[in-house]
Amino acid sequence: MPMDTVTLARAFFGTSLAFHIIFATLGIGISAMVFLSEFLYWWKKDIHYSVMAKRWTKSVAILLGVAIPSGTIVAVQLSLLWPGFMKIVGQVISVPFQVEIFAFFLEALALSIYVYAADRLPPAFRVVSVFLVALGATASAVLITSANTWMNTPAGFTMRADGTITDVNPWKAFFNPSFFGSAYHVVVSALMTGAFVVVSVAAYRLLKDRREEEQSVHHKALLLSLVVAFIFSFLTAMSGHGSAQNLHRYSPEKLAAAEGLFETQRYAPLAVGGYVDYQKKEIRYGVEIPYMLSVLAGDRFDTEVKGLNDFPRETWPPAYTHTLFNVMVGLGMLLLVLAALGLYVYWRRKRGTRNWPEWLLRCLVAAGPLSMLAIEFGWIFSCSGRQPWTIYGIQTTAEAATKAENLGVLFVLFTLVYLFLATIVAVVMIRYFRRHPLAQDLHRLNRELGVNAHGPTH
Amino acid sequence: MVQPIEPSVAILAVWVVLYIYSMAGSIDFGASFWAMVYGNQQTQAGKIANRFLSPTWEVTNTILVLLVVMSVGFFPRAAYMLGNVLIVPVSVILLLITIRSSFMVFAYYVEGYQRLLQAVSGITALFIPALLISALPVTQGGFVQRADGRELLLFDKLVTSPSVYLYILFGLTSELFLAALFLADYSRESGDEEAYAAYRKHAIVFGPITLLVAVFTLYTLEPEAFWLLKRLQEFKVWYVWSILAFLIGYLALWWKTPGGKVGRPRVAVIAVAIQYAIATFAYGAAHLPYIIYPYLTVNEAFTQINTFYSLLKVFAMGLAILLPGFIIFWRLFMKDKRYLQGERRP
Numbered sequence: 001m002p003m004d005t006v007t008l009a010r011a012f013f014g015t016s017l018a019f020h021i022i023f024a025t026l027g028i029g030i031s032a033m034v035f036l037s038e039f040l041y042w043w044k045k046d047i048h049y050s051v052m053a054k055r056w057t058k059s060v061a062i063l064l065g066v067a068i069p070s071g072t073i074v075a076v077q078l079s080l081l082w083p084g085f086m087k088i089v090g091q092v093i094s095v096p097f098q099v100e101i102f103a104f105f106l107e108a109l110a111l112s113i114y115v116y117a118a119d120r121l122p123p124a125f126r127v128v129s130v131f132l133v134a135l136g137a138t139a140s141a142v143l144i145t146s147a148n149t150w151m152n153t154p155a156g157f158t159m160r161a162d163g164t165i166t167d168v169n170p171w172k173a174f175f176n177p178s179f180f181g182s183a184y185h186v187v188v189s190a191l192m193t194g195a196f197v198v199v200s201v202a203a204y205r206l207l208k209d210r211r212e213e214e215q216s217v218h219h220k221a222l223l224l225s226l227v228v229a230f231i232f233s234f235l236t237a238m239s240g241h242g243s244a245q246n247l248h249r250y251s252p253e254k255l256a257a258a259e260g261l262f263e264t265q266r267y268a269p270l271a272v273g274g275y276v277d278y279q280k281k282e283i284r285y286g287v288e289i290p291y292m293l294s295v296l297a298g299d300r301f302d303t304e305v306k307g308l309n310d311f312p313r314e315t316w317p318p319a320y321t322h323t324l325f326n327v328m329v330g331l332g333m334l335l336l337v338l339a340a341l342g343l344y345v346y347w348r349r350k351r352g353t354r355n356w357p358e359w360l361l362r363c364l365v366a367a368g369p370l371s372m373l374a375i376e377f378g379w380i381f382s383c384s385g386r387q388p389w390t391i392y393g394i395q396t397t398a399e400a401a402t403k404a405e406n407l408g409v410l411f412v413l414f415t416l417v418y419l420f421l422a423t424i425v426a427v428v429m430i431r432y433f434r435r436h437p438l439a440q441d442l443h444r445l446n447r448e449l450g451v452n453a454h455g456p457t458h
Numbered sequence: 459m460v461q462p463i464e465p466s467v468a469i470l471a472v473w474v475v476l477y478i479y480s481m482a483g484s485i486d487f488g489a490s491f492w493a494m495v496y497g498n499q500q501t502q503a504g505k506i507a508n509r510f511l512s513p514t515w516e517v518t519n520t521i522l523v524l525l526v527v528m529s530v531g532f533f534p535r536a537a538y539m540l541g542n543v544l545i546v547p548v549s550v551i552l553l554l555i556t557i558r559s560s561f562m563v564f565a566y567y568v569e570g571y572q573r574l575l576q577a578v579s580g581i582t583a584l585f586i587p588a589l590l591i592s593a594l595p596v597t598q599g600g601f602v603q604r605a606d607g608r609e610l611l612l613f614d615k616l617v618t619s620p621s622v623y624l625y626i627l628f629g630l631t632s633e634l635f636l637a638a639l640f641l642a643d644y645s646r647e648s649g650d651e652e653a654y655a656a657y658r659k660h661a662i663v664f665g666p667i668t669l670l671v672a673v674f675t676l677y678t679l680e681p682e683a684f685w686l687l688k689r690l691q692e693f694k695v696w697y698v699w700s701i702l703a704f705l706i707g708y709l710a711l712w713w714k715t716p717g718g719k720v721g722r723p724r725v726a727v728i729a730v731a732i733q734y735a736i737a738t739f740a741y742g743a744a745h746l747p748y749i750i751y752p753y754l755t756v757n758e759a760f761t762q763i764n765t766f767y768s769l770l771k772v773f774a775m776g777l778a779i780l781l782p783g784f785i786i787f788w789r790l791f792m793k794d795k796r797y798l799q800g801e802r803r804p
Binding site for chain 2: 058061062064065066068069070071072073075076077078079080081082083084086087088089090091092094095097098099100101102104105106108109110111112113115116117120157165168169170171402403404406407410413414417421424425428431432435
């Protein structure tokens, strides 16, 4: 069956976005980790933190080689694939895009300064510049989220019956009802993912590297990233709760689809697992936890939660929304437990010891990829759960999509390029870090510090 | 009734950014090409090009995104029409940009395959400005057809039009000229006279060629774009000034410095920047009031007035806040001798 243009445009844009957010998320998360370790180095004068910061920065720089062009693709493809959407965006919600450019500039300037001019700057300035990198990346994410939340909960304009737009208030559009909650959720989950990726690498290296000083560096990296990962996976879970309440208030059919709830009711149960059958109007093979959905939606057992039957059939989000929601939440919970477990085991086994049990390290290696996966599912949930709308209640996806034909060829072409780039990035990373092993960096730094009169003293 | 001035302010702002990007982008992509040419030779010319590119390419790329975002924000209907019409060529450009940028970064970090990676990024970079500029003839008329309420690109006509190829040629030669000229100045600033001589030579060759191609391009426009040629006649004086600026810049490559060195590349760069500025703005002014001839004018494409003012404020504030950043950046990578002459690799 040939895909129609709208479906093709969705698949195409979804693929571009799914590819880009890997790099965008890591750009935020890992640069925040670099900032932390630079800060720790400046504070504790332990050169291991400086080595970590240097090596993580290399990976940020390599990742940015893909993040920046793929971000450019996404920015331009918005106009190419969704011209109808951008016609409204341009009139109402272009401010966050414009501000984002400046965040983008900030990140690009600060990163170049941090990477290529660090040795010509005073140490405090180094910390500042890497902080600005993380700040710029985070601000970009917040601003793009503003546009996305505006699609979910549009505000700041009126649309007449003939499609013309009046009474535009760009700032009301910017600070739409779900902006703060979702932006917060996006930022803490990105910081969580950056930390978990470091957890994965450190755990893997601890399993492989047996030399004393290397072990010590990996150990510090693992401990630091586990603490950060635990804090931010906790905050992510809490903010996820806030997001669910936001759905309850502003996009009730999305929550209903996420939970497979058909009848509007108080004391609504929370369905976990299984799949939603729109024909029979029921959840199949799911486990129901009594009252929990009402609690989730309004912090009370007697909260009334709207069911899908209250909405016209053609505006129901797709049935798999439930599955996406479950996977996102499930992964989030799993990660929180994993981080807590890691810290608990470490605390139990006398502080200061570097003997992480092997089974734990093996589990932790999986944390980074799982965290990335949770982010992907979250975005797909947010956007496909809004269907059939592009701008909720205002514009359908079909109206937004391009009228151009032959998208298929372009779609295939771009997908191949993404796969190709993903492979090369991996190869480049592996090759680079093989050629420049940790031992070499440690050796060089130790030597530099030996002759450097301004080196740390303690 | 007094005509609202806001759309004119908006198109001027977009045009300023377009001019800045056309210069910065040409230098950026051209430098990639020259870096490839001098990749494995004894001279420092290739290294100098890479030293310029490493910290700057991200900033240059951001200007492109700024241009897109500004067009969407100020002229949503233009973005709508161009998005529908240009989907194929712009997608190709996006792929090239992606490959060029990522391969340039990879080349920096991978030893062994550097030559190959650099060749890929150098060659893709060469074609990007050439393709970008092919959007201009599309907006001039003759390549877009309206059928049942939507606009279509006449793709066959586009790829067989000699006029379009001349535009492409102009993009190519401009890129090589501007990048060579800029790198000549950058080499002089770095104190490398050998690299300076190499780039100066290329600038001397490509300068007059570019000018000739530009004149030739204007006089081989498609019949549908004759309106533009007629309008351009009204700006003849501007083009005289533009050519004058070119001559000053070109001759500056032979002026002696107080130290007895041949050529004043800094003067040449500034004069040529003025040359392009005058020509670009004369072209832009002649193009008015159309964004896409004959379907869309500046006023028709204009955004909501409140959005316009918010965007303008954000733009002004953003620039003000970032200005010190740009200045620090400039001093660290364009002025600081420790960077210009250094041998550093991360």
